[in-house]
Amino acid sequence: MEEIIFYSPIGYLLLQITKRGIYAVKKIEKGETTGSHPVAEMIKRYLEGEKVDFAKIPIDWSGYSPLQKKVLEKVREVPYGEWRSYSWVGKEIGLNYGWRYIGKVLSLNRTPIIIPCHRIIYKNKNLGGFTWGKEVKKFLLELEGISL
DNA sequence: TTATTAAGCGAGC
DNA sequence: GCTCGCTTAATAA
Numbered sequence: 200m201e202e203i204i205f206y207s208p209i210g211y212l213l214l215q216i217t218k219r220g221i222y223a224v225k226k227i228e229k230g231e232t233t234g235s236h237p238v239a240e241m242i243k244r245y246l247e248g249e250k251v252d253f254a255k256i257p258i259d260w261s262g263y264s265p266l267q268k269k270v271l272e273k274v275r276e277v278p279y280g281e282w283r284s285y286s287w288v289g290k291e292i293g294l295n296y297g298w299r300y301i302g303k304v305l306s307l308n309r310t311p312i313i314i315p316c317h318r319i320i321y322k323n324k325n326l327g328g329f330t331w332g333k334e335v336k337k338f339l340l341e342l343e344g345i346s347l
Numbered sequence: 348t349t350a351t352t353a354a355g356c357g358a359g360c
Numbered sequence: 361g362c363t364c365g366c367t368t369a370a371t372a373a
Contacts, residue, residue, distance in 0.1 A: 297368035328354030
């Protein structure tokens, strides 16, 4: 497990990487930058407003159930600058009425930004919740040009 | 096997 | 605007 701490427009971020890929991204209050990593640089550029493609970054899925992984992989397919509802995700993966479970799965997401779960909001355009708080979610959506 | 849980949604007032 | 009822899979007891 490799750990990189770097500074971004939303604060210090801790990036955890295993042999299989990105394991987790965490927001921390204080810290000192501890070197760099290509993925850390991509996240930093993204948070500064640049359009970055995270699709090719490998993710360490260990700990997720098959269905949870399916949900998160579907969320990754949502293109930059667009948003989807929780029920859209549910229908896409074949849960006709079980979309309430989607919220549960997204709350388990260890890698915000890389898996853009901030692009999943209420149908009426209210924000749902977010691992790092609604303020960060709003920041990310406005960054991509989505008005609420 | 049962109870609890989670970041939603639409109907009806 | 607000309240209410509901679905699903995962986890714990």
